[in-house]
Amino acid sequence: MQQQDFLRDAMRRLNLTRDAFSERLGVRRRALDTWLLPEASAESRSMPDMVSKFVGEILQNAPRGASAAGGGVDDRPLAQRMAADGRPHLLSVAQFDRDGLEDLFRVADTMQPIARRQKVTRVLEGAVLGSLFFEASTRTRVSFGAAFCRLGGTVCDTTGFTFSSMAKGESIYDTSRVMSGYVDALVVRHPEQGSVAEFARATNIPVINAGDGPGEHPSQAILDIYTIQREFSRLGKLVDGTHVAMVGDLKYGRTVHSLIRLLALYRGLKFTLIAPPSLEMPAYLLDLVARNGHVVEQTPSLEQGLRGADVVYATRIQKERFQGEEIEGYTPEFQVGKALVDAVCKPDTILMHPLPRDGRPGANDLSTDLNHDPRLAIFRQTDNGIAVRMALFAVLMGVEGQVARSMRDAAWRSPRHVGPDDAEFDEL
Amino acid sequence: MQQQDFLRDAMRRLNLTRDAFSERLGVRRRALDTWLLPEASAESRSMPDMVSKFVGEILQNAPRGASAAGGGVDDRPLAQRMAADGRPHLLSVAQFDRDGLEDLFRVADTMQPIARRQKVTRVLEGAVLGSLFFEASTRTRVSFGAAFCRLGGTVCDTTGFTFSSMAKGESIYDTSRVMSGYVDALVVRHPEQGSVAEFARATNIPVINAGDGPGEHPSQAILDIYTIQREFSRLGKLVDGTHVAMVGDLKYGRTVHSLIRLLALYRGLKFTLIAPPSLEMPAYLLDLVARNGHVVEQTPSLEQGLRGADVVYATRIQKERFQGEEIEGYTPEFQVGKALVDAVCKPDTILMHPLPRDGRPGANDLSTDLNHDPRLAIFRQTDNGIAVRMALFAVLMGVEGQVARSMRDAAWRSPRHVGPDDAEFDEL
C-alpha cells in the first residue's frame, strides 16, 4: 500500500482527524501533512519506518468495527452481512451498517487503478451481466455495464419498456427465473416500487436495484458517500461531525432519501434541508435522522441554508413527478450558481449532484457557471460510480479478494485527466 | 466421463431401457440403478471394471446410427450433415435426422458445466455475433447472446423494427452481406416467413433462424427435445414409445409444429393433441406423424387428453395472431393447473412450455400454482437453452472439439441452485 493510503486508511478506521492522529502518534501535525502529500509533490516526505510500525500496531489492537455505534464485531464476509433475505442482492441501503459501508469502500479503493484505466483485471471472465431497464436510464445502465466489463465480464442489455414477454402477461417470477438461467447477475430498473425485490425473490443469482420508481437507488447513495469520504480524505476532514446541505426536491427525490439514511449511520452530523414548502423531506426521515442524534434544520432560503456547509448536495426537480401541479415557491432563486457559492460557501466546500442536472439558463439546478470551479465534485462522483459498482459486483459474486492480485497494466494509452477541467482540480 | 453419464449415453446410443440394458449386461436392474445414482448419494455404487469394459465393447460393435430408422451411416462432421444448401446455417428442423440430433445433444452435454457456470471457456475469443431482431424477443435474444458470450465471444445487438437501412429500401441481400463482413455469425428474427433463409443465401457465415414469423424457430424445438431426453434420462425413461400431450393453440404455434416434426424422428410415440375446434394442428403435420408410425389422438378435452401423458407441452394462445376473431370453445377450462395435474397426471409426468406463459389469473395457460411442483420443467427447459445454443454455435463454427479441453474453473461464486424452487427438484 502507498504511504498516503496507509495513513488515510488508518485515520478512517480509527476515526481520528489529522490533529488527533498526529497527537496520538506524538508527531507534529505539519510532519503528518507532508507524509500525506502525493509522492509527486516536492513537499512530500517519507514517514520513518518506526511510524509505519507504530501505526500498524495501533491498528492491530483497534477492534474491527471500532467506529460502529456499539455492539459486537460481525466477522462474516461482507456479502453475508449485507445479504437480503439470505441472498446476495442489493435492494436497499438498509442492508448496510457503517462497518459494511466502510468495508465496501475499501474494496472500491482497490478498484481505483482499474476504474482509472491504469490496470485491467479479468476475474469475471466468462460471466455475463443481464441488464434489465424497464425505464430508460442511459447513465446508470452504462455505469453498471462498464463496471462489469472492467472486471472482465460481458453484458447483455435490455432497455425500454418493451420487454416483450412481460407485455404478454408474464410474471416477474418467470422473467427473473428465466433470465437467471442465462446470466450471472441482474441489474434491474423498474418503475414500480418493490418490483426489484420481487425479481430478487425469484432467483439466487445477485440482483441489484438500479432504481425502483419512488423506492430506492442504493448504489447512488453509496457512491455519494464514497465520494464525500474520498474528498474529505483529501481535504483532511472527517464525515463525522460534518455539515451537509441538501437542496431541491427533497420530497420525491429517492436519491436524497437513500443518502440521508446512509449518512445517518455516521455521528454528529448537521443537515440543512433547503426546499420549497411543498417539496420538503418526509417526516419519517427527519425522525430517523433526529433519533440518531443528528441536528436537522429546514429552510426555504438557499443563502441561509448553504452558509458554512461542508457538502452541498443539489438535486433537480423531477418535473415528470408532478405534471400539471403548481410548484409554489420554486422560483429561479433556487439556482445554485457561482456567485452564490462564492458568497456563502467555504473554499473547501464540495458541490455534489446525482445528475443529470438541467443545464439550461434559468433552470432551478446547479449552474453550469461552476464548471471550472474545483469545488464542483459532480464528475468525481460519477467517476467514483465505476469503482463502487465494481466493488458491489465483486462482493456479491465473491471475487473481491482476487482483484488486487489479478491486475496487470492496461495496454492502451489513457489521458492523465479524463476531463479538460480536471487538471485544475488535480493541481489543487 | 462420469460413470452415470457413461451408462446413460450407452443406453441412449443402444436405445435400451434400464430393464433391457440390465438384461443385456446380465446384471440385476437394481444394481444398474445404484450405478446410475448421483455420486453424492449414499446409495450410489461404483460399477465393476468389467462392466465398464463390457459396455465399451458393446458400444464399439454397435454401428453408429443404430437408432436411425434405416440406411447407411453418414460419417461426415455434423456441420456438414446438417448444412443448409451446403452452408453452415440453422434454418429449419428439417436439417436434422435422429443421429444429427443426438450428436448435437452430446455436444450440448459437454457445454453443461459452462452453462451451469462451473467452468469457462474462451474458444470463441475474438469472434463477434450479430444479433438482428426485427421483432422484439428479449428472452431469445439474451439466450443466444449469453450462449455466445459463454463460449468467449462478444455480441453486437440490433433490436426493434427500426433497422435503419432496411427502412430506406435496402434489400435483405445487402443487409446480410454487409453484416457478414462485420461479424462471424448472425442470429436473425424477422416477422416474414422465409426471410431468414434469404439472409442465409446472401452469406457464407453461419445464420441461425431465431423465428421467421409463422415459419420456424428450430432452436426452440431442439432444446425442447433435449430437455425431454435429459428429464427421461433422470427418470429412467426413453423417448421412443413415450406419450406426449400438446395443449393450446396448435394451429398457429410454430413451436409445436417444429417440435412434433422433430419428435416424429423417434419411434412409436403417442400424441394427444388438445385444442379448441378452431385451433387444431394442421392436417399436413398429422399426416407426417402418422406416416412415421406414431399414434395421434385429438380431443378438445383437457382432462381426457392429459391422462397418462409422460410429457405435457402447454402453449399460450398467441392473441396477436387473431385480432378481432372470436376463439370459440377456448374458455378458462383450458388452464392447466395444479388440481388438474394432480388428478390426471403421473408423479413422473413432466410439464413443459415454450414460454412466456400468461401468469395472470384466469389465463388459458400453464398455471402459476404449479411453481413449486417439481414436475414443472419449464425453467429446466430455458436453462437447457444455453447449452443447446452453445452447441449450435460450436458446431456451426467448428469449435465443438475444442471446448472440453479448453475449460477452466470459473473464478466467481455461483449459487448451487439458480432458482429458489430448484432445490426441491434437485433433491428428488
Next chain:
Amino acid sequence: MQQQDFLRDAMRRLNLTRDAFSERLGVRRRALDTWLLPEASAESRSMPDMVSKFVGEILQNAPRGASAAGGGVDDRPLAQRMAADGRPHLLSVAQFDRDGLEDLFRVADTMQPIARRQKVTRVLEGAVLGSLFFEASTRTRVSFGAAFCRLGGTVCDTTGFTFSSMAKGESIYDTSRVMSGYVDALVVRHPEQGSVAEFARATNIPVINAGDGPGEHPSQAILDIYTIQREFSRLGKLVDGTHVAMVGDLKYGRTVHSLIRLLALYRGLKFTLIAPPSLEMPAYLLDLVARNGHVVEQTPSLEQGLRGADVVYATRIQKERFQGEEIEGYTPEFQVGKALVDAVCKPDTILMHPLPRDGRPGANDLSTDLNHDPRLAIFRQTDNGIAVRMALFAVLMGVEGQVARSMRDAAWRSPRHVGPDDAEFDEL
C-alpha cells in the same frame, strides 16, 4: 511481410506505377507482374534476393512524405499529427494530410488478417467503447462496435433519440464528461452539425464523429479511399491521375463532400460530377478541388459522365432531406445498372457506394443487377471499414505498434469467402 505487400507498399510510398517501378529497378514489367501475383497462383514467382535488397535501399533513401505536395517531414506519431485541438479525436477529414492518410492505411493493412478472421488480438482487453447514436445507424454502429471488439475491447451501446438524461435538459458537456468517466473511447452520431465537436471539447478520451447531421462522417471517406487504393493496388493503378465519377445527390450527401476533400490531397485527378440540376456539388468544394489542380466536369448525363471513369461513386438521394420538395430532373434514368455499366465503363472500373442503396425496382440508385459483377466493390468497401476503424481506434488509443506482435490464430472456422459472390471476384 509478404513479397506482394512489400512491393505494393514500395510502389505506393514511391508513388510509382508498375511501369515506372520496373524501369526504376531495371527489370521487365512482366517479371514484376509475376512477383505481384498471389503466392497461390501458378504464375507467381519469387523475386530474387537482390531485388528485395535494392527496393529496401531505395525506400531507405526516399524521404518519408516523398509523396506529399511539399514541405518538411513531420516525424511525430500519427495520433499527434492528426490531433484535434491537441487531443486524440477524429472529427473531420481536415485532420489528415496525405502522409497521415497513408500512415493510417499502413496500420489498416496490419489489421486485415484480424478483420478477415484469420487472426485475433487482445490489445484492447479491458477497454470499453461507449457508442452514442442519437440517430439510428445500425450499419455504422455495428461496424465500429465489431472493430473495437476485434481489438479485444467491449462495447456499451446507446441507440435512438431517447438518451434519457439529455431529454431532461442535460448539456452535451455533462453527458460527454460523465460518459468519459465510464468508457475509454466514444463514437458519437448526432443530428446536429458541430455537436460531436462539442462532445470532444468536454473530454480527453478519444471521440470519433460517426456523422453529425449535414456535417461530416470522416471514417466513411477514409475507408472509401482505402478501398480505392487497395483495388488500384490489385489492378496496378495509382490514385494520382485517376478519373472519379460521382453520381447522385451531390448537394446534401456529406459522404461525397468528405470524400472529395480527401481525394483532393492526391495529384492530377479528374472528377466528373453527375447530378440533377438542383442537387449539384456546392461551389466551395468545386473551388477547393480546382485550387488543388484537379479537373472538374459537371454534367446531368449519366452516360456521358461515367464514360472512361476508373471509379464510379454512386449515392442515394436522401429523400428525408427534402420532404415535400420536388426534385426536378431526377428520373429513373439516374439508375446505374448493368447495361449502362457494360456500355460505357471499362473492365477495370470499380463501382462504389456508401450504402445503404435502394434496391427496389426503379430506384435511382446502383442497381442490384450488378450483384454478380466483380466490378461491384461495395462489399469490399464495407469489409474494409472494419480494418480502417480498427486502425483509427488503435492509433487514437496508442496500440497500433502492439497489434502485429500480439496476433494469434483464430480458433474457429471462417468461410474462405464471406459472400457467395465474392469467389467470382477473388478468382479474377
